[in-house]
Every structure is written in structure tokens, then in C-alpha cells.
Amino acid sequence: MRKPLIAGNWKMNKTIQEAVDFANEVKGLVPDRSKVDSIICAPALFLDRLLAAVDGYNVHIGAQTMHYEESGAFTGEISPAALEDLGVSYCIIGHSERRDMFNETDESVNKKTAAAFRHNIKPIICVGETLEQRERNETKGHVANQVSKALQGLTEEQVKQLIIAYEPIWAIGTGKSSTAEDANEVCGHIRQVVESSYSGSAAQSVKILYGGSVNPGNIDELMAKPEIDGALVGGASLDPHSFLRLLEAAANG
Numbered sequence: 001m002r003k004p005l006i007a008g009n010w011k012m013n014k015t016i017q018e019a020v021d022f023a024n025e026v027k028g029l030v031p032d033r034s035k036v037d038s039i040i041c042a043p044a045l046f047l048d049r050l051l052a053a054v055d056g057y058n059v060h061i062g063a064q065t066m067h068y069e070e071s072g073a074f075t076g077e078i079s080p081a082a083l084e085d086l087g088v089s090y091c092i093i094g095h096s097e098r099r100d101m102f103n104e105t106d107e108s109v110n111k112k113t114a115a116a117f118r119h120n121i122k123p124i125i126c127v128g129e130t131l132e133q134r135e136r137n138e139t140k141g142h143v144a145n146q147v148s149k150a151l152q153g154l155t156e157e158q159v160k161q162l163i164i165a166y167e168p169i170w171a172i173g174t175g176k177s178s179t180a181e182d183a184n185e186v187c188g189h190i191r192q193v194v195e196s197s198y199s200g201s202a203a204q205s206v207k208i209l210y211g212g213s214v215n216p217g218n219i220d221e222l223m224a225k226p227e228i229d230g231a232l233v234g235g236a237s238l239d240p241h242s243f244l245r246l247l248e249a250a251a252n253g
């Protein structure tokens with residue numbers, strides 16, 4: 001059995017004070033870590049304060065991106081070594097917004113994934129198709145290609161610890177979620193890609209999340225699907241009550 005996982009992706013929202021207030025409000029109410037992995041992926045500026053705020057509670061703190069080099073002349077970038085030193089345990093890699101607006105490629109996603117493992121950071125790799133690709137029936141091929149390229153060179157042990165988030169781009173921030181059936185089918189396809197590139201046991205260990213307009217109203221049917229191990233949540237993770245409802249749904253599902 002794979003433990004469910006809910007990761008909030010705050011994107012570029014909140015001030016430090018709002019972030020700390022959120023952490024203080026939810027931390028004592030977050031379900032036990034034996035039932036669900038609860039993660040907040042916050043802007044880099046807040047990570048240190050959030051880690052201090054949730055210390056000793058069931059909340060993990062993640063970053064939203066990082067560089068693949070440890071240090072050097074990369075103005076404005078975030079070092080994986082510095083994230084590790086802070087105690088950050090997860091990082092989103094290759095979110096579609098970063099692929100679209102900040103020149104992330106399959107190659108940089110692959111390098112960042114390897115760098116995350118070098119620094120004891122669990123990567124949450126994002127994949128997903130555009131509306132045009134979906135309409136052309138290219139979803140599975142596109143997603144399989146993104147996954148294969150992201151995983152190149154990883155060991156089976158690393159793949160077992162991996163988190164892959166299937167986020168159809170047309171469902172992000174639109175209020176138009178994929179149906180649970182469709183999401184389950186694509187997540188199952190991703191698992192098959194892992195199986196054929198690695199092994200059945202790697203495929204059974206890798207966690208596959210759905211993301212795109214997840215909210216307290218649709219989390220139950222998504223979590224009920226066998227291939228969906230959790231959710232990567234944008235808008236609905238910004239409100240403490242709605243974030244807690246998602247965590248409870250995953251913990252009790």
C-alpha cells in the first residue's frame with residue numbers, strides 16, 4: 001500500500017506573515033504522518049520560517065523549484081545544497097508554469113531530479129498535456145515521453161522514492177478538473193511506463209499524484225481511484241480550512 005500524499009503548491013502567493021499564520025493555524029490539526037504525507041511547497045523566501053513554524057508537527061515543507069548546480073554564477077537561482085542545509089525535504093520539478101514561462105525543458109527536469117536525489121530532496125516531477133494535445137489524442141504519448149526523459153539515468157532505488165504529478169495543463173487553475181476516470185487512466189499509464197523502464201516493484205512504489213483544480217468537492221472521488229496516490233493542489237491549498245479538508249480526505253480515504 002502506498003501512503004497517500006497531498007502537496008499544496010502555493011505558487012507566488014502570500015506574504016511571510018500570511019504563510020506563518022497559515023502554518024500556525026493548521027499544524028496541530030494535520031492528520032498523523034502515518035496516514036498521509038502533508039506537504040506545503042512554498043515560495044523560497046518563506047521556507048526557513050515555515051520550517052521553524054512546523055518543527056515537530058506532521059507537516060513537511062517543500063520548494064517549488066531549484067537549480068541543478070550546487071553553486072555558481074546563476075543570479076537569482078536556488079541551490080539544492082542550500083535547500084538541503086535548510087532541511088527542505090521535497091521540491092516540485094518541471095511544473096508546467098515553469099516549463100512554459102521559465103524555459104524548463106525535459107533535460108533540465110532530468111538534471112534537477114538527479115540533483116534532488118544527491119541532496120536528499122524528494123522530487124515531485126510534473127508532467128501533463130495541453131488542451132491541443134488532448135484533443136489530438138496525444139495525452140498518453142506526450143506524458144510517457146516526459147516521464148521517460150525525466151527518469152533517464154536514475155537507479156531503480158531512486159525511482160521507487162519518486163513522486164510524479166500528472167497535471168493536465170488545461171485543468172490548472174481553470175476550475176475544470178479532469179474526470180477521476182481520465183486522471184486514473186493517465187496515472188495508470190505513467191505507472192506502466194515506470195514498469196517497462198524499470199520493474200514491477202518500482203512501478204508499485206512510485207507515487208503518482210493528480211493535479212489540476214483539485215478541491216474539497218472532488219478529492220474523494222480522485223482518492224478512490226487505485227492509480228491516484230494523492231494530489232498536487234494550487235488554489236485550494238491556500239486556505240487553511242480547505243487544505244485541512246484535503247488532508248483529511250486523503251488520510252481517511
Ligand SMILES: O=C(CO)COP(=O)(O)O
Binds near residue numbers: 009095212213
Ligand atoms: O498547478 C497546480 C498545482 O501544481 C494546480 O493548480 P490548481 O489546483 O489551482 O488548479
